[in-house]
Amino acid sequence: MSQLKLSKETWSSQSIFILAGIGSAVGLGNLWKFPYITGEYGGSAFLLVYLFCVLLVGLPLLIAEITLGRAGQANPVQGMANLARENKASKLWSLLGLNGVLAAGFILSFYSVIAGWSGAYFVSSLQGNFISQDVATIQGDFSALLSSPWQLLFWHTAFSLLAVWIVSRGVKNGLEKAINILMPALFAILLILLGYVVASRGFEESVTFLFQPDFSKLTAEAVLVAMGHAFFTLSLGLGVMMVYGSYLNQQSSIVKASIWIAVADTAIALLAGVIIFSIVFGNNLDAASGPGLLFQTLPVAFSEMWGGWFFGTLFFGLVVLAALSSAISLIEPAVSWFEQNWGIQRNKAAWGFGFVTWVLGIGTVLSFNTWSDIYLFSDKTFFDSLDFLTANIMLPAGGFFMAIFVGWVLSKEKLKGELGLQERTLNQYRVTLRWIVPVLVMIVFIYNLI
Ligand code: TRP
Secondary structure (H helix, E strand, O other), rough: OOOOOOOOOOOOOOOHHHHHHHHHHHOOHHHHHHHHHHHHOOOHHHHHHHHHHHHHHHHHHHHHHHHHHHOOOHHHHHHHHHHHHHHOOOHHHHHHHHHHHHHHHHHHHHHHHHHHHHHHHHHHHHHHOOOOOOHHHHHHHHHHHHHHHHOOOOOHHHHHHHHHHHHHHHHHHHHHHHHHHHHHHHHHHHHHHHHHOOOOOHHHHHHHHHOOOOOHHHHHHHHHHHHHHHHOOOOOOHHHHHHHOOOOOOOOHHHHHHHHHHHHHHHHHHHHHHHHHHHHHHOOOOOOOHHHHHHHHHHHHHHHOOOOHHHHHHHHHHHHHHHHHHHHHHHHHHHHHHHHHOOOOHHHHHHHHHHHHHHHHHHHHHHHHOOOOOOOOOOOOOHHHHHHHHHHHHHHHHHHHHHHHHHHHHHHHHHHHHHOOOHHHHHHHHHHHHHHHHHHHHHHHHHHHO
């Protein structure tokens, strides 16, 4: 028997793998978080640092993670065990995979709740609830949604059911089919919205805000936030890209695919930024209004603008689709692990895991109302604690150890075989993974803890 455990399923083509990777990467991170942190940290200078982090840390790690997946030929836990054995390293490396499976479940539990808000806004916009409303009403609507556990639970449940159902159908029948519908729809909606804002009042100001660097606004904290976001937006550190990589055939180019994914993710974040800030500035709204930007600010603009009903509905539909293609990627590491190591059928694995994260999500639902005064770590609600634990601890830890494994443990021959790079480029890449990535991640990690 070969010592490799071959995963049964594969992507039909390299391009569907790239699309699935983009689907995972592009999500609430791009449409909800990126615009509001860019707004909070002052725009262009923050953006420049973020781009630098994507290039210097994000892309090398993305390549590393996909490589681990394809070289390990299994789910993150087994894949790391396979690679550790081949490279005569400790069995404990499979904990890296376990960390990913767990953290992906944690993230999914609250991701689904926030995606649920977008679902609620989609329907609300469709029903015309934002037409000619004043600011106070719209902002009140958001508070009302958050303070209603039943509404939040309803949308969280609907979103979870949809995501789990897709994954339960398998890589080709579920993931690929969904990706083939979701991604073109997402691109089309973005282009329509871009077409709208290019001709609008706020477009010029938006472009200046994003692309004319003003370094006086840059702070140390902004640099660290930018780095953390580079991780989150590329879905790194949790074995999501690893499990997608394990379904990739040997002929496909990991480097090319990674560049496509990173470029598309960045381009879509920028597009979303241009669109959102055009609407914000065109309506004299505040760019630095924080997490409510998408839900409290934009509907104000949609209520006033020409065609607001149509564009508003389209916009929140876009957010739901983008979140859905990310959510399915968060379920896949666990499902492939249950399938391959525990012999549990995909169908049962997906529904079982989905049920657990759904229950966990109830904690997030309640964090905004009944439990809003209950704190786990110091001043953090259940939701804030999960967010902190994943984004600031589990994610960077995952990325750090992946860089260490590919840089120091994985044999150079194997890496060369997977990436097919020229000797010089390969050496530069290894130096990046051995030193630059771990040191930068460590700095962010320590800063976030203190
Ligand atoms: N990248 C997605 C976003 O920007 C979220 C996401 C999906 C994610 N899979 C992940 C984040 C894995 C971290 C790890 O919304």
